[in-house]
Amino acid sequence: MIQTDICIIGAGPVGLFSVFEAGLLKLRCHVVDALPQVGGQLSEIYPKKPIYDIPGFPEVKAQELVDNLMEQIKPFNPTFTLGERLDTLEKTATGFQLKTSDGTEIDCKVVVIAGGLGCFEPRKPPIVDIAKFEGKGVHYMVKDPETFRDKNVILAGGGDSALDWTIELSKIAKKITLIHRNETFRGAPDSAEKVFDLAKEGKINLLLKSNLTSVSGNGKLNAVKVQGADKSELELEADYLIPLFGLSPKLGPIADWGLSIHKNQIEVNTTDYSTNIPGIYAIGDINTYPGKLKLILCGFHEGALMAQSAFKHIYPDKHLSFKYTTVNGIESF
Amino acid sequence: MITIKVQDYSGEIKEIQAPTDMNLSLMELLKANEYPVLATCGGMALCATCHVKVEEGFENLSESGDDELDMIDTLPNAEFNSRLACQLRLKDNMDGMLVRLAADEQDV
Numbered sequence: 001m002i003q004t005d006i007c008i009i010g011a012g013p014v015g016l017f018s019v020f021e022a023g024l025l026k027l028r029c030h031v032v033d034a035l036p037q038v039g040g041q042l043s044e045i046y047p048k049k050p051i052y053d054i055p056g057f058p059e060v061k062a063q064e065l066v067d068n069l070m071e072q073i074k075p076f077n078p079t080f081t082l083g084e085r086l087d088t089l090e091k092t093a094t095g096f097q098l099k100t101s102d103g104t105e106i107d108c109k110v111v112v113i114a115g116g117l118g119c120f121e122p123r124k125p126p127i128v129d130i131a132k133f134e135g136k137g138v139h140y141m142v143k144d145p146e147t148f149r150d151k152n153v154i155l156a157g158g159g160d161s162a163l164d165w166t167i168e169l170s171k172i173a174k175k176i177t178l179i180h181r182n183e184t185f186r187g188a189p190d191s192a193e194k195v196f197d198l199a200k201e202g203k204i205n206l207l208l209k210s211n212l213t214s215v216s217g218n219g220k221l222n223a224v225k226v227q228g229a230d231k232s233e234l235e236l237e238a239d240y241l242i243p244l245f246g247l248s249p250k251l252g253p254i255a256d257w258g259l260s261i262h263k264n265q266i267e268v269n270t271t272d273y274s275t276n277i278p279g280i281y282a283i284g285d286i287n288t289y290p291g292k293l294k295l296i297l298c299g300f301h302e303g304a305l306m307a308q309s310a311f312k313h314i315y316p317d318k319h320l321s322f323k324y325t326t327v328n329g330i331e332s333f
Numbered sequence: 334m335i336t337i338k339v340q341d342y343s344g345e346i347k348e349i350q351a352p353t354d355m356n357l358s359l360m361e362l363l364k365a366n367e368y369p370v371l372a373t374c375g376g377m378a379l380c381a382t383c384h385v386k387v388e389e390g391f392e393n394l395s396e397s398g399d400d401e402l403d404m405i406d407t408l409p410n411a412e413f414n415s416r417l418a419c420q421l422r423l424k425d426n427m428d429g430m431l432v433r434l435a436a437d438e439q440d441v
Contacts, residue, residue, distance in 0.1 A: 045379065117373055117380065123437065125409035159407055186406045212409075246407030248437065249373050249380050264371055285375065294375040 002079065004030040006310060007098055007108035009086055009254075012040025014284030014299030015114035016069040021307035023076030024325065026333065027314070030106055031078055032098075034085040034252075039066035040116050055297060065296075075332030081106070085119055087253045095279060110279050110310045113266060114299070115286040117249035125156065125243050130215055137221025138241045142169075150174045152237055154224055156212050157244035158182055163191035165242065170204050177205040177236060179212060179226055207234075215241060251286075262288055272309030273302045279313055281306045335428035340388070341368065342434055351423050359385070359432065360419035368434060376419035378404050382436050383418040384411075390430030394421065410435060 006022050008015045011033035019029045037043055042062035050059045057065070084100035095109035122140035124130065130138060142148075142165050149172045155162055158180040164187075166178045178195065185192040199206035209229035216223050224241055226234045251264050260267040260276040265288035268275055273283050283306050284299035292298075311320050335353055340346045351362050360383040363370045371382035378400040387394065391414045397405070401420045405411050415435065421427070 041379070123381075123407060123409065126437070156409075157407070159403075181411065182406070186403055243409070245409045246404075248382075263369075264373060 002030055002081070002104065002106045004028050004079070004106065004108050005314060006030070006110045006112055007032065007096070007106050008112045008114055009033075010040060010114035010116055010284070010286070011035070011038040011080065011082065012114060012116045012284065013042060013065060013069055013296050014116075014303055015040070015112070016066070016073055017300050018112055018114060018283065018303035018307065019073040019076055019078045020069075021304045022310065023073065023078075023333070024323070024330070025307055025311045025320065026331070027110075027307065027311060028333075029076070029078045030081070030108065032081045032084065032086055032100065032104075032106070034083070034119050036083040038070065038080065038082065039063065042066050051296070053295065053297060075330050077333060085252065089257045109314045110281065112303075112306060112310070113254060113275075113280065113282040113286055114284045114303075115251075115254060115282075116284055118254070118264070118286065119250055119252035120247035121250045121252070122243075123245040123248045125212055125245060127212060127215055130243075133215055133217060133221045133241070136219065137217060137239065138215065138243070140243060142242065145169060145172065148173050148240055151239040153177070153240045153242065154179065154236060154238045155242045155244060156180070157246075158185050158187065159244065159246055160187040160191065161246075162244040163187040163195050165244065166204060167191060167194055167198065170198055175205065176203075177207060177238075179207045179210050181209065181211055183208050210234075212241075212243070271305075273306045274309060281310065335423065335425060337362070337423075337427060338389070338429070338431040339363065339366070339368065340431065340433040346431070351427075353423050353425055353427075355423075357423050358419050359383075359421040359423060359427075360417075362423060363418055363434075370418065370434070370436065372419060374419075378417055378420055381405070381408055381417060384408060384435045384437070385416055385418050385432040386412055386435045387414045387416055388431040388433050390427060391416075393426045393430070408437075410437070 005027040006029045008031045011031045022029050047063035081104050084102045087101050088099045090097045096111050098106045152175045153173045154177045156179040170176045198204045210226050213227045214225040224238050266282035268282050268287045270289045273281050275282050283302035285294045335351050336348050349366050360372050373382050374380040381404050401417050405415045
């Protein structure tokens, strides 16, 4: 069991900088992120893109900002759990107990949600009853390719993952069908060419300008219907359907923690960015309040105010005198 | 000022007035008019919660960038006239355009 003062959910710039603000008040932090590396969307989505509105940096590349923040928080020795998603939160006598998807347990006094856009989850096609077959033939990702050995597999989508898995699974599946809405693929040209070659060689069944329309089966998936460009409908037998329509950001399990949520964002009190649950704060892109701007610099400000309030929450009887780093320097721990 | 026609999820079409001198995106205009557009990513073509189908005036729009095309390509309900409202800056040539809200049902 990991024990800490503050558990920060989200290792994006705002989560990282909160370690600094908490550290100045001698509060220890543990940071959890579902991604395998720190930096949030800056590192995951646009590491090389320049950011122009960080005070003091006329231009800074996203990854460079993350690297600098990691350097800045080093004196406060934060600990990390990466590649795991926080699933459950329980109130304890002294604070909260959190548990990740992989079973890691964290005991803390304060929870700070700096989850940004949320967790990226697979986008599901709008097909009636598809939810009934999830895990019973419908999979939104390929965890173990062996599942599909000698099976009749239908993939849908036109991006890189649809192309890559079509190529990979064609080596072991009994039959592969790829359904794609367009005539061309926007994925890597090499992979697209390979898929066209496999279709020519008769190794896969390629249905272009086609859309999934329905799924059926008795307890378990056994057929899907596909509509072609000419509106003709075709029924295909299937052991598995793998829709690969990319990822879309969702709030994830946080939505079930009893927090006050408006349009997928956590409502906070702008005095200290506290939520409706005492001891839980929300900062950065994941929160909402009148006048909210989704800017990194606003998240930094929110982190500073949050830390002051978190200190008072943890030590209600201790006096907190505000100090400048220029005067006092940084006391590491 | 230009006029943009917006069809919501119930099918109702309303006309809204839009300024073209404020560098606003169509997503920002829709949000300002209380349409159920989440715009989770804040306008970076990352979430597609501002997906619209341009039913009239599609041909007047500037072409989609790579980021936008990549994102649209992942949407199960995309069609030839799909655009991300966050990537459309309001301009005079959009006057009279009809857009239909088309975000994923779970995002509404």
